[in-house]
Amino acid sequence: MKVWLNKKEVELPAEMTVADLIKEKQFKKAAVWINGKQLLSAEYESHGFQEGDQVKILRVVAGG
Amino acid sequence: MKDAKILYVDLTNRTTKLETLDAETYRKYPGGSALGMYLMLKDMDPTVDPLSPENMLIFSVAPLTGIPISGQSRMTVTTKSPLTGTAGDSQVGGFIPAVFKANGYDAVVFTGKADSPVYLYIDSDQVQLRDASGMWGMITGDAEKWMAEDLQETKLESSIIGPAGENLVKFASIMHMRSRANGRNGVGAVMGSKNLKALVFKKKGGVRPEDQEGMKTLTGNVKERMAANEVIVDTALHGSAGVVDAHGAEGFLPAYNWKQGNFDDYKKTAGSTITREILVERDTCFACAIRCKGVVSVPGKADPEYGGPEYETCATFGSYCGNTDLGDICQANQLCNMYGLDTISCGATIAWAMDCFEQGILSKEQTDGIELKFGNGGAFEALIKKIALREPGIGSLLAEGSAAAAKTLGQEAEDLVVASKGQEWPAHMVQMKPNLAINYSANPFGADHQSSEHDPALMAPEDDQNWLWPNMLASFDRVESYGILDANKAKFALETQKFYSMMDTLCLCQFAWGPAWQLYGPQELVEFCKYGIGWDTSIEELQEIGERRINMMRIFNEKAGFTRADDKLPKKAFIPIHYGEGEVAAITEEDFEAAMDAYYDLAGWDKVTGAPTAETRARLGLDWIG
Numbered sequence A: 001m002k003v004w005l006n007k008k009e010v011e012l013p014a015e016m017t018v019a020d021l022i023k024e025k026q027f028k029k030a031a032v033w034i035n036g037k038q039l040l041s042a043e044y045e046s047h048g049f050q051e052g053d054q055v056k057i058l059r060v061v062a063g064g
Numbered sequence B: 001m002k003d004a005k006i007l008y009v010d011l012t013n014r015t016t017k018l019e020t021l022d023a024e025t026y027r028k029y030p031g032g033s034a035l036g037m038y039l040m041l042k043d044m045d046p047t048v049d050p051l052s053p054e055n056m057l058i059f060s061v062a063p064l065t066g067i068p069i070s071g072q073s074r075m076t077v078t079t080k081s082p083l084t085g086t087a088g089d090s091q092v093g094g095f096i097p098a099v100f101k102a103n104g105y106d107a108v109v110f111t112g113k114a115d116s117p118v119y120l121y122i123d124s125d126q127v128q129l130r131d132a133s134g135m136w137g138m139i140t141g142d143a144e145k146w147m148a149e150d151l152q153e154t155k156l157e158s159s160i161i162g163p164a165g166e167n168l169v170k171f172a173s174i175m176h177m178r179s180r181a182n183g184r185n186g187v188g189a190v191m192g193s194k195n196l197k198a199l200v201f202k203k204k205g206g207v208r209p210e211d212q213e214g215m216k217t218l219t220g221n222v223k224e225r226m227a228a229n230e231v232i233v234d235t236a237l238h239g240s241a242g243v244v245d246a247h248g249a250e251g252f253l254p255a256y257n258w259k260q261g262n263f264d265d266y267k268k269t270a271g272s273t274i275t276r277e278i279l280v281e282r283d284t285c286f287a288c289a290i291r292c293k294g295v296v297s298v299p300g301k302a303d304p305e306y307g308g309p310e311y312e313t314c315a316t317f318g319s320y321c322g323n324t325d326l327g328d329i330c331q332a333n334q335l336c337n338m339y340g341l342d343t344i345s346c347g348a349t350i351a352w353a354m355d356c357f358e359q360g361i362l363s364k365e366q367t368d369g370i371e372l373k374f375g376n377g378g379a380f381e382a383l384i385k386k387i388a389l390r391e392p393g394i395g396s397l398l399a400e401g402s403a404a405a406a407k408t409l410g411q412e413a414e415d416l417v418v419a420s421k422g423q424e425w426p427a428h429m430v431q432m433k434p435n436l437a438i439n440y441s442a443n444p445f446g447a448d449h450q451s452s453e454h455d456p457a458l459m460a461p462e463d464d465q466n467w468l469w470p471n472m473l474a475s476f477d478r479v480e481s482y483g484i485l486d487a488n489k490a491k492f493a494l495e496t497q498k499f500y501s502m503m504d505t506l507c508l509c510q511f512a513w514g515p516a517w518q519l520y521g522p523q524e525l526v527e528f529c530k531y532g533i534g535w536d537t538s539i540e541e542l543q544e545i546g547e548r549r550i551n552m553m554r555i556f557n558e559k560a561g562f563t564r565a566d567d568k569l570p571k572k573a574f575i576p577i578h579y580g581e582g583e584v585a586a587i588t589e590e591d592f593e594a595a596m597d598a599y600y601d602l603a604g605w606d607k608v609t610g611a612p613t614a615e616t617r618a619r620l621g622l623d624w625i626g
């Protein structure tokens, strides 16, 4: 399945969830928008992707 | 809240006296830096030379210190900073804060100057100023051993200066446990100027909370609380150095003296690499379950006795200097801990000197023959020793810090300095975290990464504590990208600055307590105050305590001659940073000035002078300051 991830077209496995994507990117914490709408973190485990989705994912880096 | 017990030590006359501060006043200035500022504004002229006997040097803890829970064992040193010329403070963790409190004191105030080296030993009511001539010149680890011998006692906790403090290096630290530092603001130089080598306490047991059962509601489930917090899990695994992994991957790791955020080989210096390759163990502070302190071993370069590098050290001696040799970073960290130097200012000053060398501003003759190119981590050992001993040549030049050193070299060198009010910048890029542009410039003692929350919290999902906790302090607008600097960020900078300022007052570790990603949040702090010491407080009162401290520092600075003109950013803050996959983050001068206007308005400070207005002083009960 093809989606636009941070403005780049990429191929994602059909069954991939948002949580899987965050894990793959090795982000400890992330903010995710799909088609302009930001997801709740409670949705990460269950939310998948649709063909052509505009996905934005940003790492939430803490201080320290 | 109880009265505060304050020990005054007049080093000139070698006398001590005990005073109490009534509980009602203490509640307004409850420990740490707020108490220090209250005492300085009451008794000291802000225009004094920071290295003169007239400067005060105040060690303080807080009403919550020593009560067994993660992140409460911190001690603040407050003084007029020789690095910045402003009010300055610095915090340290470890075990000395809890022991300080268990000995029955809230603050120890040093005034004057001893006519020969001394150290102060405290065993409850027994207070002795002792001869330190025999350990003057010693590195911190040796001085620790010398005192144990001198006192015939091994159950000690101490704060010690190394040769750098004795030699008045402007960014000298005060070291505890050879690996914990009151690092910033040159507090070690003030100690050296007083001929004071160490403050030592006899070890004592912890402090009992007012409500033991209530405390259990906060401490009983600490393992589950930690496991549920991904950032804390990472901190426990990799320490603060784990931030190298994140900033490096994202392209926001200040590299080559802040020329760029991309540092190709960042993985060689990352926290995960340290954990995998050289970590011996994780150490802790009194009663803290997080155990974030890395202890490393690199044969021939770093001994576990001197701890291990934090994130800032990995960055300043790593990416700032274009150095990817982890052994050299660990060696630099160890030498700074031995000689008593702040690793941020030291690494950043060396990075600035490398930049000057590369640009032909510093010649090989001026560097005592050292090929001071980016990437030359092998130069650290010689340079650090030269700085600490203030050897004539490159050592004494860099011992002044990058901003003062640049002034002697001219405008080109000054343009390469990355400091605010003379304080070298910690490793968080303002292009990524623009609220830090406000903080780095407006913070009373210059750039500090631990004086406000960082911007990414405003991007966190609505059901995440990173979003929920800051919004307990004030309501903020959501942010959807890096690089945004506006009135919302000004509000975020100010409101979270109040919270961090309060934590520097109540002496709390900002990894364990905080308004976003930490182990415990604002509401838990209110509960800790109640169960710990029977103090019925609120988030509003805590915010006001933090605000009062910031305003005291601003008033001190106003009297010392500082204005808004000093709340500036260095040129390199405006370099666009390429990060991620072809993205660019940048802040502009126009956005910065507009955000600063919004920040001053919200703070109740005059936009021209930068000083708190009469209304603000009255609102915070500070009109007693003349």
Ligand code: SF4
Pocket: B070, B071, B072, B073, B093, B094, B283, B284, B285, B288, B289, B290, B291, B292, B293, B509, B510, B511, B512
């Ligand atoms: S989080 Fe780390 S620095 Fe903070 S109190 Fe715990 S061990 Fe010490």
